[in-house]
Amino acid sequence: MGKENRKQNKKENEMYDLITSVVLYDSNYSDIEKYITQYFEKNVNQKLVFVDNSEEDKIRGYINDIVGINKYDIDYIFSGDNLGYGKGNNLAINKYVGQGKYFLISNLDIEFSIESIKQLIEQADMIGEFGVLMPKISYRNGENQYACRLLPTPMNLFGRRFLKFMKNYVEKIDYFYEYKFSSYKNDMIVPYLSGCFMFTKYDNLIKENGFDKRYFMYMEDVDLSRRMFKYTNRYIANIEVFHDFKKESHKSKKMTLAHMKSAVQYFNKWGWIFDKERKKINKEMVQKYGGGE
DSSP states (O other): OOHHHHHHHHHHHOOEEEEEEEEESSOOHHHHHHHHHHHOOTTSOEEEEEEEOSSSOOSHHHHHHHHHHHOOOEEEEEOSSOOOHHHHHHHHHHHTTTSEEEEEEEOTTEEOOTTHHHHHHHHHHHHOSOSEEEEEEEOTTSOBOOOEEOOOOHIIIIIHHHOTTOHHHHHHHHHHHTTTTSOSSSOEEOSEEOTTEEEEEHHHHHHTTSSOTTOSSSSHHHHHHHHHGGGOOEEEEEEEEEEOOOOHHHHOHHHHHHHHHHHHHHHHHHOSSOOHHHHHHHHHHHHHTTOOO
């Protein structure tokens, strides 16, 4: 075999350290450029995949120009329809099977330092087997977003939304649901990690077939986290990223209805009241991290 052929075969068989999927929908060019700029770490073999769920294919030329100038390894997938968050990410997840060690599912409005990606990969390599890793998620002002969660009960989702007039009761629900019984200062095992930044072991993500396509928007991250928990999901306290979280489903009647529809689909799948697995896992987590019963 000639020298050039050997080089070509090596390139084709090379595994990415990390493949990242970001779903777009009528996204601003400036937000896309900002994400690209912060993403690429010189010492990491990584690929970035944008899945565009917009109605028109307007962004392709813009991304091609950025790739041409900077030689970044970026793929652009135009879905041709608003598939939703889970189905959109699945296009990227299924396209690169066998080509990456880790797969990151990220929102476009996530901000992180240039070193964060490298640190996450190093942590993942040390841990070995896992489902999902998530760093500390903060607002830009440094306030904790409490993105670690127990598996939700119907009261966690419906009660905190429609019983806001019962402030003390809702705060008590959130105290347990959002892991506020812990300090968030140490690494933890967590059954549900927010879908805004899910760093997964790619092989395990494929074993679970990615996101469940029954969810259009909301609850798909809960469902995936729950299925990945068999491999152990971990919160990594010493790495921090920032999320411009706007709680869109609380501001729009349309988004509220979409959230409620997905919640019904989730509880129909996993159980409303009689969910023994949820009860067992949640009890173990509360006891493990100091919350008592």
